[in-house]
Amino acid sequence: MRSRVVPILATLAGAGLIGLLIYGVSAKSSNRTLDEQVAHGRAPVAPDATRELPLLTGHGQAALASFRGKVVVLNFWASWCVPCQTEAPLLERAQQRLLAHRATVLGVTYLDASPDSRAFARRFHITYPNVRDTTGDFAHAYGTDQLPESFILDRAGRVRALSRGEIDQAFLNRASALAGST
Amino acid sequence: MLSALALCCSVNGSAAASTGRVSLPVIERQVMCVTCKIPLNVAQSPQADRERAFIQSLIDKGLSERQIKRTLVAQYGPTVLALPSAHGFDLAAYLVPLAVLLVLLAILALLLARWRRRGAEPAPASSQDELSQTDAARLAADLARFD
Numbered sequence: 105m106r107s108r109v110v111p112i113l114a115t116l117a118g119a120g121l122i123g124l125l126i127y128g129v130s131a132k133s134s135n136r137t138l139d140e141q142v143a144h145g146r147a148p149v150a151p152d153a154t155r156e157l158p159l160l161t162g163h164g165q166a167a168l169a170s171f172r173g174k175v176v177v178l179n180f181w182a183s184w185c186v187p188c189q190t191e192a193p194l195l196e197r198a199q200q201r202l203l204a205h206r207a208t209v210l211g212v213t214y215l216d217a218s219p220d221s222r223a224f225a226r227r228f229h230i231t232y233p234n235v236r237d238t239t240g241d242f243a244h245a246y247g248t249d250q251l252p253e254s255f256i257l258d259r260a261g262r263v264r265a266l267s268r269g270e271i272d273q274a275f276l277n278r279a280s281a282l283a284g285s286t
Numbered sequence: 287m288l289s290a291l292a293l294c295c296s297v298n299g300s301a302a303a304s305t306g307r308v309s310l311p312v313i314e315r316q317v318m319c320v321t322c323k324i325p326l327n328v329a330q331s332p333q334a335d336r337e338r339a340f341i342q343s344l345i346d347k348g349l350s351e352r353q354i355k356r357t358l359v360a361q362y363g364p365t366v367l368a369l370p371s372a373h374g375f376d377l378a379a380y381l382v383p384l385a386v387l388l389v390l391l392a393i394l395a396l397l398l399a400r401w402r403r404r405g406a407e408p409a410p411a412s413s414q415d416e417l418s419q420t421d422a423a424r425l426a427a428d429l430a431r432f433d
Binding site for chain 1: 362375386
């Protein structure tokens with residue numbers, strides 16, 4: 105019996121380590137559930153919508169749920185992200201059009217210091233609301249691990265389209281069309 | 287190893303805090319470049335330079351090491367810290383080495399006990415080791431010749 109103790113202990117320890125490794129990899133890897141559902145024509149509910157995030161202006165908080173009833177272009181960005189600089193003017197122009205149709209762009213800064221984000225917003229004359237994801241949990245819920253990434257949400261708070269990477273005018277036109285048709 | 291590293295860093299940190307001297311290199315060693323995903327003290331990128339400038343501005347304001355790290359976490363999130371947090375899955379980074387060490391010690395203790403038991407057992411008497419009376423007499427005679 106005693107001769108079996110060492111192999112049993114070693115096996116248990118090895119199995120534990122392998123289990124931990126599998127759990128760690130699956131927990132830390134990017135969540136692509138939204139991509140799959142949207143690709144199959146479904147409109148999943150936008151995750152983590154009730155999470156209160158601080159406004160970039162520094163005054164107050166806002167949750168995505170508070171934009172329910174509006175079409176929302178949810179845009180994850182950071183001041184250090186070069187493609188974000190390219191799409192910022194596009195998003196601001198889109199905001200001017202979307203406002204007329206009960207729709208808005210909502211920016212979410214991620215891995216960015218607020219003074220840098222505010223300087224970026226001033227530089228590109230951004231007027232749409234922006235919140236800060238200070239823990240990265242909100243971005244993680246959307247499977248965001250690179251910037252920029254954007255999501256179009258309908259008035260019921262469901263994801264209708266997404267773009268992992270820099271958006272173009274065609275993507276924003278989809279938001280305008282959704283806002284104009286609903 | 288991570289536990290030892292954490293202890294080492296905390297000792298360094300507390301030493302710096304106790305003397306009231308917080309310098310950029312001390313903080314740089316303990317935080318990450320959030321875009322390059324490597325420690326800030328070896329990172330060379332525009333974002334790394336921005337982070338350094340931000341840290342320097344906090345040092346210039348007279349913030350302590352702990353306050354600076356708290357501010358960095360509030361700005362960039364917990365991933366800015368080089369050491370894993372002691373919450374959730376990250377806790378495994380501290381517990382797993384400890385658990386592995388305990389298992390190894392347990393295995394070593396078992397093996398040592400087994401070896402000790404084996405050493406304490408009397409060796410079986412072998413008839414080959416004993417000399418017969420004839421051989422003993424011949425050996426005594428041989429030895430007597432050399433005296």
